[in-house]
Amino acid sequence: NAGVTQTPKFRILKIGQSMTLQCTQDMNHNYMYWYRQDPGMGLKLIYYSVGAGITDKGEVPNGYNVSRSTTEDFPLRLELAAPSQTSVYFCASSIAPRGGHEQYFGPGTRLTVT
Amino acid sequence: DAKTTQPPSMDCAEGRAANLPCNHSTISGNEYVYWYRQIHSQGPQYIIHGLKNNETNEMASLIITEDRKSSTLILPHATLRDTAVYYCIVRVGDAGGTSYGKLTFGQGTILTVHP
Numbered sequence: 258n259a260g261v262t263q264t265p266k267f268r269i270l271k272i273g274q275s276m277t278l279q280c281t282q283d284m285n286h287n288y289m290y291w292y293r294q295d296p297g298m299g300l301k302l303i304y305y306s307v308g309a310g311i312t313d314k315g316e317v318p319n320g321y322n323v324s325r326s327t328t329e330d331f332p333l334r335l336e337l338a339a340p341s342q343t344s345v346y347f348c349a350s351s352i353a354p355r356g357g358h359e360q361y362f363g364p365g366t367r368l369t370v371t
Numbered sequence: 372d373a374k375t376t377q378p379p380s381m382d383c384a385e386g387r388a389a390n391l392p393c394n395h396s397t398i399s400g401n402e403y404v405y406w407y408r409q410i411h412s413q414g415p416q417y418i419i420h421g422l423k424n425n426e427t428n429e430m431a432s433l434i435i436t437e438d439r440k441s442s443t444l445i446l447p448h449a450t451l452r453d454t455a456v457y458y459c460i461v462r463v464g465d466a467g468g469t470s471y472g473k474l475t476f477g478q479g480t481i482l483t484v485h486p
Contacts, residue, residue, distance in 0.1 A: 261414075290473065299458065299476030300415065315473065347414050349474075359405070360474060362414030 259283050261363035263348050269369045270338040278333040278366050280348030288351045289331040290315075290360065291323065293344040300347060306331055338370045375459045380481040383453075389446040391480055393459030396440040402463050404435060405474070406444045408455040415458065415476075418444065449484045456481050 264279045282289065287308045292300040302315030306325040320342060322334040331350075335342060345367050349360040376394040383389040395404065406418040419426055419433045421442075426433045432445040446453055458479040 292476075299478055300474070301476075302473050305473060345412075349414075359417035359420065360415075362416070364414050365412070 261348055261350055261361050263346075263363035263366050265366060266364070267367045269371065270335075272338060272340065272370060274338050275334070275336050276338070276368075278335075278346055278348075278368075280331045280333065280363060281329050282331075282348075282350040282361070283329065284350060284361065285328060286350035286352055286361075287328065288360075289325065290349040290351075291321070291331070291333045292347045292349065293317065293342075294347065294365075295344050303333065303346075335368075340370050342368065343370045344368060375461055375477055377457075377459050377477065377480045379478065380483070383446075383449045383482060383484050385451060385484055385486050386448055389444075389449040389453065389482055389484070391444040391446075391457050391459075391482065392441065393444070394441045395459070395461045398439050398461050399463075402461045404433065404439075404442050405460040405462060406431070406433065407458045407460065407474070407476075408453075409458070409479070410452075410455040418457075449482075451484050451486070454482060454484045 261282045290305045291303040294300045301317050303321050304323040306312045309325050309328050312323050312325050325331050345365045347365045348363045351360040352358045403420050403422050405420040407415040409415045419431050421433045421435055435442045456479040458476050460474050
């Protein structure tokens, strides 16, 4: 049981390039989330999904897109990278969060846009 | 979701109990108190959560005041590996409405455990 895995661990992008951050979970969780964490700050929600085929925006969705074609995978797409997207990106998953279920986080992807 | 207030930093000697306070004076009746921690450069790790009663697991204890306006996370025997940022988060338990289970992270408390 690997939990939540993310690839790549590190990436450097030039301004205007695009890339996809991969996230996979093997716990059969319906809910999945993408957060970003800027230096010295708490995490902010980018997008979330409540199940395959269903996604919605979080607090800071501009510049990102997501898809959820399977229960396991929740990739995050950056289309035109900007320096403001330099951050650490965390993917998380949980059972449908009723009655207080925890979220499980991946190890993160550290992205630098120059 | 209710806002939380935590001290920015705390110190603790190794082997002693670490008591981390959290104020959530505007908490609603259906909101849970969650604690997560983030060890340097890693993803956040779930510690414990509770609604009204005190809770204990293998990692920590959670003490919630009777009026639910504040809580304390207790690490009974802190080790150097417990050095981390600790986040107190208040969140609605049900997935309905607009909560969708999201976690709102504040600045947290930097706990430093020293030898």
